[in-house]
Amino acid sequence: MSAEEFSVGQRWLSNTESELGLGAVIQVDFRSVEILFPATGDARIYTKKDAPLTRLVFAEGDTIQSQDGWSLTVSQVEETQGVLVYHGLREDTKANARLPETLLDHQIRLNQPEQRLFNFQLDSPKWFDLRLNALRHQHGYFRSSTIGMAGARIELIPHQLHIAAEVGRRHEPRVLLADEVGLGKTIEAALIIHQQIRTGRAQRVLILVPDSLVHQWLVEMLRRVNLAFAIFDESRCDALDDSGDNPFETEQLVLCSIDFLKQHPKRHQQALSAGWDLMVVDEAHHLAWSAEQPSEEYLLVEQLAGSVPGVLLLTATPDQLGHESHFARLRLLDPDRFYHYETFLEEEQRYSQLADAVAPLLSDAPLNARQVKELQRLAPEVMARNEALDEREAKDTLLHQLIDSHGTGRLLFRNRRAGIAGFPKRELHSYPQDLPEEHQCVVGGDDLTLALYPERQSALVNRWCDIDPRVNWLLEFLPSVKPEKVLLICASAVTAQQLGEVIRQRSGIRHSVFHEGMSIVERDKAAHYFSDPEEGAQILLCSEIGSEGRNFQFAHHLVLFDLPVTPDLLEQRIGRLDRIGQTKDIQIHVPYLKGSAQSVLHDWYHQGLDAFSQTCPTGSGVFETVKPLLIGACMKPDEPAHKEALVETSQRLNQQLKAQLEEGRDRLLELNASGEGKVDALIEAIIAQDSDLALSRFMGRLLDAIGVQQEEKGNDCFILRPTESMVSQLPGLDPEGMTVTYRRRIATTLEHVHFLSWDHPLVHHAMDMVLTDVLGKSSVGFIAEPSLPTGAYWLEALFVLTAKAPAKLQPGRFLPQTPIRICLDAQGQAVDLEFDIKRPVGRKMAQQLIKALQPAVSKQIEIAGKKAHSEANQILHDAIETMQATLGREVQRLVDLKQSNPAVRDSEIEYIENQMRALDNALKHADVQLDALRIVVNNP
Numbered sequence: 001m002s003a004e005e006f007s008v009g010q011r012w013l014s015n016t017e018s019e020l021g022l023g024a025v026i027q028v029d030f031r032s033v034e035i036l037f038p039a040t041g042d043a044r045i046y047t048k049k050d051a052p053l054t055r056l057v058f059a060e061g062d063t064i065q066s067q068d069g070w071s072l073t074v075s076q077v078e079e080t081q082g083v084l085v086y087h088g089l090r091e092d093t094k095a096n097a098r099l100p101e102t103l104l105d106h107q108i109r110l111n112q113p114e115q116r117l118f119n120f121q122l123d124s125p126k127w128f129d130l131r132l133n134a135l136r137h138q139h140g141y142f143r144s145s146t147i148g149m150a151g152a153r154i155e156l157i158p159h160q161l162h163i164a165a166e167v168g169r170r171h172e173p174r175v176l177l178a179d180e181v182g183l184g185k186t187i188e189a190a191l192i193i194h195q196q197i198r199t200g201r202a203q204r205v206l207i208l209v210p211d212s213l214v215h216q217w218l219v220e221m222l223r224r225v226n227l228a229f230a231i232f233d234e235s236r237c238d239a240l241d242d243s244g245d246n247p248f249e250t251e252q253l254v255l256c257s258i259d260f261l262k263q264h265p266k267r268h269q270q271a272l273s274a275g276w277d278l279m280v281v282d283e284a285h286h287l288a289w290s291a292e293q294p295s296e297e298y299l300l301v302e303q304l305a306g307s308v309p310g311v312l313l314l315t316a317t318p319d320q321l322g323h324e325s326h327f328a329r330l331r332l333l334d335p336d337r338f339y340h341y342e343t344f345l346e347e348e349q350r351y352s353q354l355a356d357a358v359a360p361l362l363s364d365a366p367l368n369a370r371q372v373k374e375l376q377r378l379a380p381e382v383m384a385r386n387e388a389l390d391e392r393e394a395k396d397t398l399l400h401q402l403i404d405s406h407g408t409g410r411l412l413f414r415n416r417r418a419g420i421a422g423f424p425k426r427e428l429h430s431y432p433q434d435l436p437e438e439h440q441c442v443v444g445g446d447d448l449t450l451a452l453y454p455e456r457q458s459a460l461v462n463r464w465c466d467i468d469p470r471v472n473w474l475l476e477f478l479p480s481v482k483p484e485k486v487l488l489i490c491a492s493a494v495t496a497q498q499l500g501e502v503i504r505q506r507s508g509i510r511h512s513v514f515h516e517g518m519s520i521v522e523r524d525k526a527a528h529y530f531s532d533p534e535e536g537a538q539i540l541l542c543s544e545i546g547s548e549g550r551n552f553q554f555a556h557h558l559v560l561f562d563l564p565v566t567p568d569l570l571e572q573r574i575g576r577l578d579r580i581g582q583t584k585d586i587q588i589h590v591p592y593l594k595g596s597a598q599s600v601l602h603d604w605y606h607q608g609l610d611a612f613s614q615t616c617p618t619g620s621g622v623f624e625t626v627k628p629l630l631i632g633a634c635m636k637p638d639e640p641a642h643k644e645a646l647v648e649t650s651q652r653l654n655q656q657l658k659a660q661l662e663e664g665r666d667r668l669l670e671l672n673a674s675g676e677g678k679v680d681a682l683i684e685a686i687i688a689q690d691s692d693l694a695l696s697r698f699m700g701r702l703l704d705a706i707g708v709q710q711e712e713k714g715n716d717c718f719i720l721r722p723t724e725s726m727v728s729q730l731p732g733l734d735p736e737g738m739t740v741t742y743r744r745r746i747a748t749t750l751e752h753v754h755f756l757s758w759d760h761p762l763v764h765h766a767m768d769m770v771l772t773d774v775l776g777k778s779s780v781g782f783i784a785e786p787s788l789p790t791g792a793y794w795l796e797a798l799f800v801l802t803a804k805a806p807a808k809l810q811p812g813r814f815l816p817q818t819p820i821r822i823c824l825d826a827q828g829q830a831v832d833l834e835f836d837i838k839r840p841v842g843r844k845m846a847q848q849l850i851k852a853l854q855p856a857v858s859k860q861i862e863i864a865g866k867k868a869h870s871e872a873n874q875i876l877h878d879a880i881e882t883m884q885a886t887l888g889r890e891v892q893r894l895v896d897l898k899q900s901n902p903a904v905r906d907s908e909i910e911y912i913e914n915q916m917r918a919l920d921n922a923l924k925h926a927d928v929q930l931d932a933l934r935i936v937v938n939n940p
């Protein structure tokens, strides 16, 4: 307590309850004083003798705030009847003004460390350590190479991490992710989006997917990378219309179906004008294009791609709607570069020759003169930069440069199963059935659809299930594999519904249907019911929409009730089960009608393409060529010669195309996409982080200090629960409690457990909470160190160096908020000591100590400030040098690359050059601020 007398109107701070704000004396009597804290409405009565109160007194030069919101810079202080009146200049009007302390802002919370220290606003000394460590960890986080990737709840799969690292760090990436079905394009996109957001490159993200995948994307983004997207549909937009704002501007992360935008031109316009940093389009093979008739979807995405700087297109089957459409999708990514289809084909031809020429680089044998010459002919610029080619390392360098300069390599990433180990086998089970009388009439007719799907004959609409032997086969098949799950895919929603009805009427088997006639919520319910291992449906009957993007790898049996006409669609169907996470061999069951077009299609896929038991990357190429033969054979199933010719031609073509593929341009593309030899360091860094205990230790202490209860649950899991004594709300902490783990293995097996990592929002919120609060800004603690002089004291001053620049420039990459800790002894000499504080110094003693040491400590703070500035100068100097060297290298690489690869955009180079200039300026003006002070006294 101050020795001063209390007078009504004076302003005092509570030393024990600083959250009450600034109090005013409202009554004084002989023994006690009553203080009202207007900010919270609380009043307290204290005994005058030992009231835990500090008089708030400002001095010349301080800036103070009035209750009415204006500020005053104090130039003179006068006292009348025990109450202070501040005189000075108002900041808003620049006029002279007076502010009696009675009119000071009640909300005042001292936030300057020295103000808090000298006004005895002290916290437990552990908060100083938490502030310091939070800053140190945050600093490490922003400089780490694994940011946005290490915290994803995924298995570490090299090709995905490579693509994520390669694309996620680009400025405004525009790429086509085209891995074969089920290799993890959604995960790659999630990792890219997450990195872009975490590093400040992107804030606003729009994801467009087919209707049937909206919910799955929502769940994957949340579950894998903790990003909560908002689903937009008409009812949501409608509800937001009243506000008059563009509904798409109300959220940063938006997920919607592409159909929704197609059906509502107004929403499309709003989405266009809302402005995004990044757009993701899944199942991009639907964006069909031809010069005469581009599809509506294509035009819609084209408009968006024209204004959104970052674009990720995803498709497993880029050639599904023809090579021209593939070209058109590349054009969405870079219209300047892909302007003419014929030119593109010529270029492809050249890249294919280059890929051939690269083959010798993969072997350890020395290159002969002819091989070198061929490389020089095809890639003169790259070869000019590489002279010696004998060593493995030199070959690898050249290889990587060639990959880099490879035509579409920078914007097209395609991995094939063939290059990735660990996929299960696929086994085909065919069930030829007798062709019923009623279906005979479509055989040899002129309607291909009816020939393939005879159940659609109008005369049979309501009774085909009674006569089609595939139905009975299904009813017998299901019990034979019970309780194993079965996914059935057929071409139409009606077929799926009718089969569902038959199963309902004629068997007690639990089933569910999934088709385009159902709402998204109904479909998700159906998929969820199917996925329930104990109580769920044994069979899910899907129309073709079930064949895209969905994750059904928990099932091992796939029934193809009919067959699609294109190999890509067949691959999409099988891909529901044959995807990462499938644990058993996949059983593919195909019932078909003997002597019908179905049997032709079956034999074509099986014998002509071998497309059931393996992925068939050449399928669509063969299909394009044999289409007339295929249709002919389907229309004449009773003339075996047609089918034989079809199968024979397809086999031959398939072999040829496979051989071409093998030799052709894919090798460079695949090397580029798989990251072979490039991704090891990243994976090692993530594994090292996974096994480092720093996070769990730090979070354990931090959560404890915040007041979160942590209960060990076994299995490396903890339950976190809020308590009544929390110092403040922690955003992201589930009020009902949440189970967390720091172990990747647990997080990837137990769905409901949160994976806490340096990327996790709860960790960020907890650190932000400490750093934005005043907790720990001033404290006094005891150490008990026999080797140091008893009674000696030190001042620890924590400074923070910050460069102020927009997040988009990523100042954090070179100068994240950097803590500078200066420790001085009583003589003001810097010492290299870190303290293990045993206990806080009692409040009364701390106050006495601070009073006694105030002049000395003020001096020390001044010395510490000087030292911090000089350290900061060195840090800044290094940061500017690193920034210039790193970004300079990036510019040079792109400039070199541009000579041989026009896929490098000028805007990429310009962006980095501008970034260098802006960062240089921001770093030069970085600012050092005192963040916290702690006095440490040795009391062994």
Ligand SMILES: Nc1ncnc2c1ncn2[C@@H]1O[C@H](COP(=O)(O)OP(=O)(O)OP(=O)(O)O)[C@@H](O)[C@H]1O
Pocket: 153, 154, 155, 156, 157, 160, 179, 180, 181, 182, 183, 184, 185, 186, 187, 188, 315, 316, 548, 549, 550, 551, 553, 575, 576, 579, 580, 581, 748
């Ligand atoms: N690294 C990973 N860790 C854990 N699960 C993964 C990983 N990669 C992929 N998966 C799982 O494998 C399945 C296939 O991944 P994903 O959906 O990303 O593939 P896709 O290439 O987008 O498939 P499609 O071509 O069918 O659209 C999903 O269930 C996904 O959750």
